[in-house]
Amino acid sequence: MTEPKMELNPRSSSILEAVVHDHIATAEPVGSRTIAKKYKFGLSPATIRNIMADLEEMGYLSQPHTSAGRVPTDRAYRFYVNHLLESHHFPKVKNPVVEATLQSIHEFNELMKETSVFLSQLSNQAGIVLIPNLKKTVFKRIEFIHLTGSRVLVIFVAESGLVHKKTIELDRPISQNTLEKISNLVTEQMAGLTLQEIRKKLVKMMEEEKTQFDELLNQAVKLSQKAFENEEGESEVYVRGTLNILNQPEFASIERMKALFKAFEEKSILIQILDKCLEEDQNVKVTIGSENCIEEMEDCSLVTSTYKYGNMSVGVLGIIGPKRMDYSRVIPVVGYMAKLISNLLTNS
Amino acid sequence: MTEPKMELNPRSSSILEAVVHDHIATAEPVGSRTIAKKYKFGLSPATIRNIMADLEEMGYLSQPHTSAGRVPTDRAYRFYVNHLLESHHFPKVKNPVVEATLQSIHEFNELMKETSVFLSQLSNQAGIVLIPNLKKTVFKRIEFIHLTGSRVLVIFVAESGLVHKKTIELDRPISQNTLEKISNLVTEQMAGLTLQEIRKKLVKMMEEEKTQFDELLNQAVKLSQKAFENEEGESEVYVRGTLNILNQPEFASIERMKALFKAFEEKSILIQILDKCLEEDQNVKVTIGSENCIEEMEDCSLVTSTYKYGNMSVGVLGIIGPKRMDYSRVIPVVGYMAKLISNLLTNS
DNA sequence: GGTTAGCACTCTACGAAGCTTAGTGCTAAA
């Protein structure tokens, strides 16, 4: 579906807005009489019927059945979001409690978990946060800690405050003392680099190491290799407040619900969608219904925004709810939270 | 409700078993005709009706309405689990794929997450795992790592392999170098102790420190205090495979579902129940319906077992599903997984 | 005395019929 060539004239556009607006409020198909009564266009139901018939022909509205009112299509929501919502009419969002609470959390993952909770509470939808994966990370420290036997815990600390841990298994035990030296050595070499740069550097170090044999360096390279292998893909996502969605009338049917919860349980689906948002890196992005290409979620919309560490977008946060959501309330919430988190990450 | 004084005679008992068995299989109220036909007692429906009426009087069966068949009560399930299931008839559970997969996971939390997935898959119910909290932990290393400014990452490593992290904020920055020394000092002092013992030791060290002033020791004590404060209560629980429960006919009603998912989202409810299981520390424990005292879960049963590190029970794993579940299949699964995890934790 | 056949009774589930209601499309007049 492409945008229709034919422009909507102002009157049709207003009617469409009214239909979308009313449907968002009531969750019911909207009839011509309702529009005529509630919204003072000075037109009779008959006229509005004609216009609605036109809008249906153009693909903006559809009828569940012959004698029902009209329901907005995905295209209608898209038009509504792109052309009818005016950002200067958005309510200002500012919540001191949220700000204070988030400021008091020092642990990165805790911060993000709490963020997803607030997103869901402020929007009355489900809140989602995609945690930065290591690809986007500039490392600050790499720490090796001895566990049991030849098992070693690796702690990655990113400049952004993100902490990631991993366990690796060696051929033979290494003492905590040596591990400390290695930690410092590796950190010295790798601090300030991204995963990709570290990979390159590792190759280079291996070659150097061949010429000038150094036991410690040798071990350091080996450990780093184990530490950094298989570490690109891992993304994590927090979803909170899914109950909010359950309360929406459109998910009263068990089958819909199941499909949706399947998508939530299979986090990989969500990650896939959110990764796409991260790549596109828009301010606040709205993905409506089937635009997200996941069958289970064709009744849902996402409102997302990337959040930044410094100048780099490192993750995505937002909300997920039925297509029929109050975009004018939700969009500023997501924008607000993204800015808030970006500030918190960058200035701390 | 206490156990009834009056013993069930063998015939009533068999009939009760048949009713429970059939209801588990069909999810429908069970009538006298069904029992007479499917289970060859050599009795007519009328006789069975009489017996079922007796069983109802004794509180083992109930009727949804006058002309429906009978449904087992909680007491019936309890009797079934306690007296009618014979563990030597349980199917043997052994799954090489599960064993191999779990063996290959080195990270504690990953291991537990995967365990909850396997629990759900093997039982066709929702799998749950309660992670050990620090109360039950014997510490092995405590590591302080410098983050940004005066922020310090604390890594707790338990003997069991459990790794817990936390961020603390100091009055003023401390260099990584000093932190390393403090890490070693604190580890030296605290290794092998439990949280409670560490608390005691900290008080003692504070007093000592007053008499013989030592800058490093001073800092170490301060950091430890911050690290160990507010760390008792935190429990974590993994729930996987909730979709399995959605497919059970008794949760076809939206309202039931919502109640259940509310309980799942509010992890604190689950933690409360599981903590109780941990205290009681039975082998495999079955909690039926209203026995768990949580209104939202009165249609559910839990089958749980503690898992051990060495001789100490440190956590709980199990499954959660409708009361009407196949206990004879589920109980051995939980037992198997508990043993498997205990072995993995202890011998590694 | 326990067991069973028979029968009246009860309640639910299901479907058809009928009514109401919301909303449409079309036509003809303003």
Add this chain to the structure above:
DNA sequence: TTTAGCACTAAGCTTCGTAGAGTGCTAACC
């Protein structure tokens, strides 16, 4: 171009009747 009017449609609700499953009770049977 707009509007009033009207015929039409489909869904939802209610009512009613029926079929079916299952019970409890009684009386007969072994």
